[in-house]
Amino acid sequence: MRTHGWSGTAPVDDAEAVQRILGAARAAVERRGADFTMAEIARELGVTRQTVYRYFRNADALLAATALAETGRFLAVLGAHLDHLTDPAEAVVEGIAYTLECLPADRYLGLLLTPVRAGTFSAAVTSDTARSFGRAVLEHMAVDWAGAGIGDERLGELVEHMLRMVQSFVIDPGDPPRSGAELRRYLATWVAPALRPEV
Structure with missing residues (x-):
């Protein structure tokens, strides 16, 4: 030094x-x-x-x-918001929806997950930085991932899928954009089934 x-x-x-x-x-x-x-x-x-x-x-x-270092506050809030959800599907649906709702107001979360600097981070939504953030999101959930049969490799793929979902909604929110109960219904229909045990 x-x-x-x-x-x-x-x-x-x-x-x-x-x-x-x-x-x-x-x-x-x-x-x-x-x-x-x-x-x-x-x-x-x-x-x-x-x-x-x-x-x-x-x-x-x-x-x-800088953005990753400053997302600790968001992760604490997210953990408190999700601490009553132990079902993997419910927790992931709410985690995605809540993150999307917080993006406009959280400057540092926005730097990680929205297009800035001509799309540098948008293009790298599955970068090591973004995946580290996504992994921290899952670890702040009150879900027993191993007990739910979701091992380390699947957890990594789930992080990638969640990041891709968030990126998709950021780039094209829809017309009209989904929010609130409608956003959660959509995610519960199309995301949650991947986390339900096969019967």
Whole structure:
């Protein structure tokens, strides 16, 4: 880790450096959304652009990491919202619907799951970052996935399917868009059966 720069107060280690960079990115997002540059972040921290690039390969990677770091609050709210649902199908239907309803109001969730920077994240909805978020969503549900017969591989596929569903509704909400009970009815009809045990 370089010891000069950082406006005169160098971080004690790489973990602190990353946290400072994420903090600067978060401040930039709060000021004007996703439209920031690595140069802007470097200026705010009092370091060179190369220092920021050492930790994040480009502005999109930094934006994704910032968004993922800030979704913890949403995951806590989602977990509380879903804590009474133990049936996998019901939990997934409500998880998708609730996430779609929260997107317009949650700046960081929107950065992860909606088209920004000319579609960078929309095109990568199944990226490692998005899948990490999706996995965290499932882990915050009160569902015994293993007890329901959904092992690790199937859980990974379920994360992908949920992300693809959210992306589809974001790109084309429908005419008129579904919401509330109608959205849940649609998801219960077409998504829930994949999670029901075969009889």
